[in-house]
Amino acid sequence: MSPTIAKQTTPARLRKKPASATPANSTRKPRLSGSSHIELITLQWQHARSDLDLSNFLLAIYFMRLGTLVERAFDRLCQREWDISGSDMRVLLALRRGGPPYAKRPTDLYRALIVTSGAITKKIDRLASHGMVERTIDPGHAGGFIVHLTKKGIETVEQAVEKLANESSVAPAMSQFPEQERAAGQAFCLRTLALMEELVLPHLEDDADAEPAPARSRTTARQRK
Secondary structure, three states, X not given: OOHHHHHHHHHHHHHOOOHHHOOOOOOOOOXXXXXXXXXXXXXXXXXXXXXXXXXXXXXXXXXXXXXXXXXXXXXXXXXXXXXXXXXXXXXHHHHHHOOOOOEEOHHHHHHXXXXXXXXXXXXXXXXXXXXXXXXXXXXXXXXXXXXXEOHHHHHHHHHHXXXXXXXXXXXXXXXXXXXXXXXXXXXXXXXXXXXXXXXXXXXXXXXXXXXXXXXXXXXXXXHHO
């Protein structure tokens, strides 16, 4: 058999080997482009609008998809282990990370979690019904209150932190990257978030503060018709 023929037939023989013949490798490289749904989305957009620089547009899609996957896994864990939603658990985490006495004003909570004041009130109500938080009068603000972790809340959030540290939903993916790449990815995310909070978040908060007024105006306009 000539060398040329041998080179052509060798890949065919290799492809016939059963999958079990390939040794497991926990540090295998990521799959080739187009082999995951998000990579297919990337290729489709690059083909559909090749006239545009889509780098920022696609990066935003990646972040949103990552957030969705992490949120769904986190919510599932919280529902299964502690019978509360992932979004409610974030309130407990926000209270815990500040240290004793594990208490914050509602304003501090909704700003830290980037949700509306109405949303944080509902979360506090649900957690209070589970006996995980309680409200006390805020001596520094007339009519206001402070949210505290209860003993049950502290126990719950401690369990959650240990569970998330040991069984994070991102751990299987992160295990595929060397330490240097993980550190670079973390630094990139931290800097991006810091810049987004500086350059984008203030505008979102302004929109949230101004939202009720236009809503009332539209209602009034409809009533006048």
